Structures are given as C-alpha cells and as structure tokens.
Amino acid sequence: MNAVKRVAKNSFVTISAKAISSLPSLLSLALVARYLSPDLFGEYIFVTAFIAVFEVFTDMGYNSILVREITRAKDKLQKIVGTAIFAKSIIALITFMIIFISSHVLAMIVQLNPEVKKAIYILGFAVCMDFFTDIVISTVRAHEKMEYEAVIIVFNSVTSLSFVALVTILDLGFISLFWARLYSIVLTMGFSLLIYTKKFGMPHFRQERGMRRHLTKDALPLGIGQVIERFYTRTNFILIRVIKSVTEVGFYGGAYKIIEQLSLISVSVVTAVFPVFSVLSQSSRPSLALAHEKTFKVLAVISLPIVVILSFLSEQITSIIFGAKHMQIAQPLKILAFAVFLSFSNLLFKFTLSAVNRQNLYRFNAIVAFSVNLAAALLLIPSHGYIGACITFLASSSILFILGHYSVAKSLPGVSLYVLVKPAAASLIMALVIIFIKDVNVFFAAACGIFAYAVALIALKTFTSEEMSLLKRTTSMKKDYSEETTKRA
DSSP states (O other), X not given: OOHHHHHHHHHHHHHHHHHHHHHHHHHHHHHHHHHSXXXXXXXXXXXXXXXXXXXXXXXXXXXXXXXXXXXXXXGGHHHHHHHHHHHHHHHHHHXXXXXXXXXXXXXXXXXXXXXXXXXXHHHHHHHHHTHHHHHHHHHHHHTTOHHHHHHHHHHHHHHHHHHHHHHHHHTXXXXXXXXXXHHHXXXXXXXXXXXXXXXXXXXXXXOOHHHHHHHHHHHHHHHHHHHHHHHHHXXXXXXXXXXXXXXHHHHHHHHHHHHHHHHHHHHXXXXXXXXXXXXXXXXXXXXXXXXXXXXXXXXXXXXHHHHHHHHHSHHHHXXXXXXXXXXXXXXXXXXXXXXXXXXXXXXXXXXXXXXXXXXXXXHHHHHHHHHHXXXXXXXXXXXXXXXXXXXXXXXXXXXXXXXXXXXXXXHSTTOOSGGGHHHHHHHHHHHHHHHHHTTTOHHHHHHHHHHHHHHHHHHTTOSOHHHHHXXXXXXXXXXXXXXXXXXXO
C-alpha cells in the first residue's frame, strides 16, 4: 500500500473511531450534567480540569517522540518501548505526588469539601495509570496500524459510558463518577496490553540508559511545551473557581468540554499523517511542506462548518446535551466555537515542528500563549467571569496559531494560509443558510447548512483534481480495509 493510500486508510479509520467514540463521550457528559445540580456539575468539571493540568506530566513529550523513533527504527521496538515503560512509570509516580501536594495547596486557597478532595485523588491515580495505553497507541501509530488505536479508543469510550450510566441509574452519588473513570482506565489498560502482546509480543520491562537519555532529551522540550499549553487551557477553570464561583466553572467547562471533544477529530487526521511527516522530514522538505499545507486545508474544511454550527445553534445544542437547568452554557459555547478551528490548526503546527525536530519553537510559542492567557484572565475574569475566560482562551489560542504558522513557515518555506480562502467563503454561505432556517429544527438546519457548505466547496473548486481523486480513495477505504483485514485473517 503506497504512502497516499496508507494515510487515506489511517485517516478514515481514526476519524471513524473518533466520531464513534465522541457519541459515548458526549452522552456521558450529558448524563453527568443532568444527574448533578449546577453546583455539583461545576465541582465535577473543576476536578476533571484540575487533574487534566497534571495529566500531561505523564506524557512529557514521550508519545510524539516514540512515534517518530519507532517509525525510524522498527527493529529496536522492544528496546524503545521497554525504556519508555520504565521512564514513564517513574514520571507517573512523580506526577501523582505533585497532584497530592497541589491539592493540599489548593485547599489553602479555596474551600474544598472532603468528597472533592477524594475525587481528585481517585482521578489523579487513574490518569497516572493510563501511561501504558498511551505507549501502545504510540506504537501502533508508528506502525500505521490505526485500526488498533481505533479499537482502543472506542473500547475506552464505551466502557466509560457504561460505568457512568450505571452510576446515574443506581444513583450512586458524586464520588462514584470518578470511580467509574478509574475502572474504565484499568480495563482499557488490560485491553491495550492484550493488543500489544498479540501484535508485537510481550513488552520488555527494562530500560537502556543511553536510549532513555536520547528519548528524554528530544521529548523534554516538547513535553515542557505541552505542560505550558495545558496550563494555559486549564488555568481559566482554576481562576474562575478561585475568583468567582464553582457554578461558573460548570458554565465555562460545559462549553469547553464540547469544544475539546470535537477537537479530537484533528488528532485522528494529524496522527495519521505524522509517521509520513517524520519520514519526509529526512527525505524531502518540499514534499513535507506540501503535505503540511494539504493537511491544513483538510483540517480547515472539517473544522469551519463545526464552528458555524456551534456559533449559530448553540442554544439548541445546549438544550439537547445539558438540559434546561444548564442553559447558561449556550453563551460560552457560542464564543468558544471558533476555538475548534484554532485547536485543529495548532495541533498540526505542533506535530509538524516535532517532525522537523523543532520542538524548542513549539515550547517558546506555548510559553507566549500561556503568558497572554494568564494576563488576560487576571484582567477579565474578575469583572466578566466565565465570559471573560472565553475571550481569554480565544486570544491565547489565536496567538498560538499565529506563532505556530510563522514557525512552520520558517522551517518549511512556501507554506501559506491562502488555502483558507475557499473553505472560509463556503462557511460564510453555510452560516447564511443556517441563520434563515435555524428556528425550524436544529437537525434540519444543520443538515441544510452542511449541504450548502458542500455545494459551495464544489462550486468554488476548493479541491484540485488530484485531491478529489484522493478523497474518492479515502471514501472507499472501508471496503479496502475490510478486504485487507480478510486477507490478514
């Protein structure tokens, strides 16, 4: 299977998996929101956001570097994985200690009831255990076997939804929602181990010091950038909790969770192309520049209609997912909608810079974005609450977008933003259609808008004949994948 067809297949498989898993994830969020009062929902969002700040420590850039290193040296797979397991086990232990200490420091600033502190410990322990699943996913990505990643993603989403549903049906209480997450992660780890063992053999639980130093040296700049990026995306939750109220955390966090879930689509596309990017970075920089630009166009075409739907149908979407008692989520959802496009693009910039070994640029960009976010949040949240937090997040994400594109263009001359023009024009046409019919029915309005968007893309000749040919191949990947699976069986 040639590179183009591999990317098409991998993109189809991972996007399908993310789309399938997004439904259970959104259903879980809806169940939790309808189960809890606005105050408790705010506490739930706060705990998940607080732990997410430290969750990134369990990675520290290793996941992306593992994909790159395994892609370049598949014969050293067991040595690389064994070293990563050893290193990330230590990182996970240190991370849990940091979570424990930080929760006590936080309790000195704001009042935390015992159940919230217990929830922090349970969820913190859960995410620290999740590192092995990440290693398995990095391994299958490097081998371009995205079907295994897809199965893991869907398995995790379905088990998580099942446990959450059980908690709400049996009315087991607030703290049980976090036990549900822990049980889901443990089952997913076991499932991931089974897949790894079947595909690659039993992993070697030992390290090579030279390889550990090499992996850490390359991963650390990327990891520091990821930590800073996570701080700037989650700092607003903590500041709203400290400065305003836990209820406002729920309003902001409910909208952010939808944006975050939809942004996972970009992970599907970018992780599918990253192994190819890693190879092209060594063999042909012009080809890498072209691949980056085409991927950027695809991400824009996917993300812009999502932006339009969230912007103009936010009230209906909020009512469907969260119910009447959480309708104040609609306004932050409308504001944060544009963050979908920004997050899609920023993830691509991060992976492209990693492929060309320019992790330091990504780290610098993340520091600048975090600084902008912190300054703007301290200025706007006290007076404007969760709306100020939304404006702050958009500002910092825009800064990261500008710096990310500039960094990529500097590393890969010839890359431009011109490919945005036609998708942006098509999305404006889509917006006009939705505005006129949005009061009829939310699903009808969204469907008509998407149809108008597709027609506009074709009329504007957004895709070249070569790209249309690739698109046709991608849409036929389900058949190709089934045939390939049958042959392997």
